[in-house]
Amino acid sequence: MSTNPVTVTAPEGVPFIEITREFDAPVEAVFRAHTDPGLVKQWLGPHGYDMDIEAYDVRTGGRYRYVHSDGSGGSYAFNGVFHTVRPNETIIQTFEYEGVPDSVSIQTLTLEDLGGGRTRLTGHSTFPSMEARDGMISSNMEKGVTEGYERLDEVLAGR
């Protein structure tokens, strides 16, 4: 199955990460795959990880927490709260990897209807320090994002 390319950009000198990716699916389907925990569980994160969702309540003030397990004893927990949720358009949420507590970033996800049942996703993450941003990049985050969106393609194709 062919997939669309993802771009992950870490601009020099400022603590941001930018992501863009197109999907061959309507904006409503892409949004739903980001908000229905049963769907999120099928794609978020790299290949080969199990995702255990403790909470995934996508509304202003809702919180999420999940644990990725790599099948050989390693596990990685993440949590955050939702600041803004506008269906089929925008999600603004906080993000904390519990391995580095209190280093909380904020990310804006925007969906754009490209017509013809296609969608452009853009993500903008802001980190509280350059070290936190660089740590995220060096954690193999690009692989996780790329593989996660490949899995999301499959989820979207299945509906």
Add this chain to the structure above:
Amino acid sequence: MSTNPVTVTAPEGVPFIEITREFDAPVEAVFRAHTDPGLVKQWLGPHGYDMDIEAYDVRTGGRYRYVHSDGSGGSYAFNGVFHTVRPNETIIQTFEYEGVPDSVSIQTLTLEDLGGGRTRLTGHSTFPSMEARDGMISSNMEKGVTEGYERLDEVLAGR
């Protein structure tokens, strides 16, 4: 009444604002003044503004929203959600000025017990763009912070 100085720093080239301020009051009192809406209302913001609090629910996932009115028809609304709340120690929350919607920053407030009934407050705010950070600085934010903490001194002295 004499007050302690506040420092507000906007470092070159990165979208942060750093605040430090000491208070001649115990950490518990400073924390309470940040979490009890009846107290927050007495000090948050510059002199001469009325603060109308719609919500101020200081717990993980809790939201806040308030409106500052300048008494001559101008009003300014702010909202956010709380990501982390550790009593007498740390509050991590999002912050949005509704006049610039979707430009959401994240701020970490840390309280440190200096002994002798004194407290050091440090704030670290991270903005989603340099423009958002610079816009906050040029909105006379330093005046609002300075005057707000002068008012907070009075609230703390009254207890």
